Amino acid sequence: MGRSPCCEKEHTNKGAWTKEEDDRLIRYIKKHGEGCWRTLPKAAGLLRCGKSCRLRWINYLxxxxxxxxxxxxxxxxxINLHSxxxxxxxxxxxxxxxxxxxxxxxxxxxHIKRKLLSRGIDPQxxxxxxxxxxxxxAVITPATPTPQQPSPTTSSGGLSSSEETAYLNLELSISLPTPADEEHSNSGSSHAVCLCQKLGFQSGNACNCSKMAASINYAARDGMQTLFTPLSL
DNA sequence: AACACCGTCAACCGCAGGTTA
DNA sequence: GTAACCTGCGGTTGACGGTGT
Incomplete structure (x- = not known):
């Protein structure tokens, strides 16, 4: 399948973004919203390829x-999600x-690769x-059908956090939403399970799933597919 | 002060997959 | 069904700053 280049490379800037380019991009997106990255650079008066604009916005601005x-x-x-x-x-x-x-x-x-290596754990x-x-x-046994799982919200009896991680038994599986799930989401009350909770981070700062729910509603409004996958356990 | 080395991270590249005509 | 288009993802690169010699 033939494919045209994403942009005319001769007429685009590369490398670090300038303050002015950032400002232009921010101003444009604030005014028109995200979307059609291919045409955005021209419309915003930027000599950048659309991919570059998207990346800059998503990762930095x-x-x-x-x-x-x-x-x-x-x-x-x-670490747990990566496992x-x-x-x-x-x-x-x-x-x-x-x-x-x-x-x-x-x-x-x-950071984390080194951290795991220092714990004697293969990062991959x-x-x-x-x-x-x-x-x-196995340190971590994903999706095995044994029913025992350490209580996510309680500490595992004096284990250090590294030990706790090492013995986490992550018996999780990801499934498509059930009709019941869809019913819930249609009725406006999302019952998607917070993975952070299942991993034992519900109460901590790392878990912002409740905040995510708001952004998901926003995303859904824009027709985006939610990544907040309900989990069946 | 000068240089080499290393770690970090923004940005690029190529590809896959979904959508549209 | 196919080709073209578009977006998003993951791997990689290279510039830059910090640290050691």
Whole structure:
């Protein structure tokens, strides 16, 4: 399948954005909203490709971005989500309002990988690095059908946070919404299960799912597909 | 002070997948 | 059914700042 380039490369700027470019982009989006990134640069008077504008807005200029350091809770949430979802940064970011996929990806590669390695955990498999055939009990066993699961809201009897993480049993599965779920969402009362809660972060700052619900309503209004996937346990 | 090295992160690139004509 | 278009995602790169020698 043939494909035209996303933009005319000869007539576009590349590299770091200037203050003026940022201002133009912000002003345009505030006035016209997001959408049609292909035509946005021309309409906004920017010599940038649409992809570049989208990235700049999503990763840097969006007003709802949190920025700043990740909290310990966010760290653990990212680790647990990664053990479930793998390198699905956009899905992980969807559970961390105010954080972008790019930000999380960078943070994973620069901080969390090292953190897990120092714990003796393989960042890709989430299993111990020194894996002997018998001794390598899975650290995290996603989607296994055993019913035991540590209570998410209580501490696991004096374990350190790293130990707690190491013994988290994440028996979760992601399913399509059931008719009941849809009924709930149609009636305006979303019963989507907060994954943070299931992972034990309900009460912490890392969980902003209630805030997300508001943004989901906003997204739904714009015809966007929600990433706030209901979970069946 | 000068240089090399390293870590961080914004931005780019190529591709996949959904939508439209 | 197919081609073209468009958006979003994930991997990678490169500029920049901080630190060590």
């Amino acid at each position: 969006r007003p709802d971005l949190k920025r700043g350091n990740f909290t310990e809770e966010e760290d653990e949430l990212i 479930l979802l793998g390198n699905k940064w956009s899905l992980i970011a969807a559970r961390l309002p105010g954080r972008t996929d790019n930000e999380i990806k960078n943070y994973w590669n620069t 498999t989430h299993r111990p690095l020194t894996t002997s055939a018998a001794g390598a009990a």
